[in-house]
Amino acid sequence: MASLPSPPCPSNSFFYNNSLCACSPGYLYNSTAKTCELFQVSGDSWVVDSGVDYSLSFPETIFSFDSIKRFTQSQAVFLEATVVLLLSWLAFCCFVRFRKLRDGRNIWFQIRWWISRLDICFSTRHWLDDQKVVVKRKTELGGTFSIASLILFIGLFAALLYQIISKSKVEVHNVRATNAPDLASFTNDMEFNITTVSTMSCSHLRDIGTLVVGNPGFIDYRVAPLSTFANYSCLNTTEGPTMIFKCDNCQLIRDSVYISWQFGDLPNDPATAVGFQFNLSAKNHIGKKHLSFVGGMLKNGSNRDDKPITYRGAVPNILKFNLFPRIYKNLHDLKLIQPMFHEFLPGSSYSNTSQLQASLESSNNGLINITLYVNFLSAYVAEIDNQNILGPGELFSDHVD
Structure with a gap:
C-alpha cells in the first residue's frame, strides 16, 4: 500500500516513521474516497469451468454471456x-x-x-x-x-x-494412462493472470525472469530462462499489479514448474498486499473456439481464521495449480488442458497493527514474495464422451409414464 497523506490519518489506519500513515491489517486504501476500507470478497470467490466453454471477445459489461450461454444450450x-x-x-x-x-x-x-x-x-x-x-x-x-x-x-x-x-445422454469420463505422442499432440494457448491486490504498481516488481523445473534437490531439477516457457508482462490495474504469462502453442513441460517474483519497497511506498486474484485459461490453438479456465480470489490462508491480514515479508506466498489434459470425443477429439486450483500456502503476513507498524519501519522485510507452482498431470488423460442411457423403445415410454 502506498503511504497515505500526512496526518491526520483516516480511520482504520496508523502512524509509522512518525510522519506517514498506513492502513490497518486487511484494509486497503481507496484513493477516491480517501479512506481505508476492509478488503472483502463478495459472493462466490471461485469461478471454475471444468468443461468446455466458448471464448468470446466482447466485454462482459455490455452483454451477459452467462445468460446467453444458458439460453442457447437449453430447450x-x-x-x-x-x-x-x-x-x-x-x-x-x-x-x-x-x-x-x-x-x-x-x-x-x-x-x-x-x-x-x-x-x-x-x-x-x-x-x-x-x-x-x-x-x-x-x-x-x-x-x-x-x-x-x-x-x-x-x-x-x-x-x-x-x-x-x-x-437420454450422460457425459462419461474415462481416465487412461498417457504416452509421449498423446502429450505432444496437445497444442493449447495458455494464459496465467496473477493479481496482487494492493495499491502497489508494476514499479515495485523485482526479480523475475527465471523458470525452475523439477523438484529442488532431485536429479530432475534445472533452471531455465522464463522466456523459454512463456512471454510475461506486468499490467497496472485498479486491483493492483497483474503479472501476465502467455504461452501460444505451448510445449508442455511434463514436470513441476515454479515461477517466482517479488514486489519491493519504494521510497514512502511500501510493498504490502491484502490478497491475490488469479485467472488461468487454456484455449484450443487451432480453432481458438473452446476455452477452459479457473479463477478466484484469495483473501486468507485456508488453515487460518478469517482475521484481516496484510501480506508482507520474506516467506513466499505459493499458489499451486494443476494442469489436466482432456480429450473431448464428443467434440471431434478436441484436446484441451484443464487448469485446476490446488492449494494456497500463505507467506509472511501480519494481523496485528503493532507488528505491521514495526515491519513498515524496517527495511529487512520490505518485500512480498510470490511463487506460481504449476504441476502438469501428465501420467493420465481424461477422455470425455456422450453415452445414451435409454434404448429406442425406452426413449418415449419413460416420458409417457
Whole structure:
C-alpha cells in the first residue's frame, strides 16, 4: 500500500516513521474516497469451468454471456423461437386485415384469401365451396388461428423432444494412462493472470525472469530462462499489479514448474498486499473456439481464521495449480488442458497493527514474495464422451409414464 497523506490519518489506519500513515491489517486504501476500507470478497470467490466453454471477445459489461450461454444450450431456445414466430404471424395477419381491398384484385386481397384457405381447424366447409367469394370473416380468423395453433404445437413438441434427447445422454469420463505422442499432440494457448491486490504498481516488481523445473534437490531439477516457457508482462490495474504469462502453442513441460517474483519497497511506498486474484485459461490453438479456465480470489490462508491480514515479508506466498489434459470425443477429439486450483500456502503476513507498524519501519522485510507452482498431470488423460442411457423403445415410454 502506498503511504497515505500526512496526518491526520483516516480511520482504520496508523502512524509509522512518525510522519506517514498506513492502513490497518486487511484494509486497503481507496484513493477516491480517501479512506481505508476492509478488503472483502463478495459472493462466490471461485469461478471454475471444468468443461468446455466458448471464448468470446466482447466485454462482459455490455452483454451477459452467462445468460446467453444458458439460453442457447437449453430447450428455452425452442420456446423463445415459438413465441417470436407466433407473435410475428399474428402481427402480420393483423397488418393485412386493415389493408384496403379496393376492387378485390390487389395483393392484400390475395393474401387474405390464402389466409382464409389455411383454416383447417375451425370452419372447414370453404374447401367445398373453394370458388365462391369469401364473405365470412370467421374463415379468415380461422386461418390465422389455425396456423398459430400449428406453430405453438410444433414449438412445444420440439422443446419436449429436445429435453427427452438431452436427458437420454450422460457425459462419461474415462481416465487412461498417457504416452509421449498423446502429450505432444496437445497444442493449447495458455494464459496465467496473477493479481496482487494492493495499491502497489508494476514499479515495485523485482526479480523475475527465471523458470525452475523439477523438484529442488532431485536429479530432475534445472533452471531455465522464463522466456523459454512463456512471454510475461506486468499490467497496472485498479486491483493492483497483474503479472501476465502467455504461452501460444505451448510445449508442455511434463514436470513441476515454479515461477517466482517479488514486489519491493519504494521510497514512502511500501510493498504490502491484502490478497491475490488469479485467472488461468487454456484455449484450443487451432480453432481458438473452446476455452477452459479457473479463477478466484484469495483473501486468507485456508488453515487460518478469517482475521484481516496484510501480506508482507520474506516467506513466499505459493499458489499451486494443476494442469489436466482432456480429450473431448464428443467434440471431434478436441484436446484441451484443464487448469485446476490446488492449494494456497500463505507467506509472511501480519494481523496485528503493532507488528505491521514495526515491519513498515524496517527495511529487512520490505518485500512480498510470490511463487506460481504449476504441476502438469501428465501420467493420465481424461477422455470425455456422450453415452445414451435409454434404448429406442425406452426413449418415449419413460416420458409417457
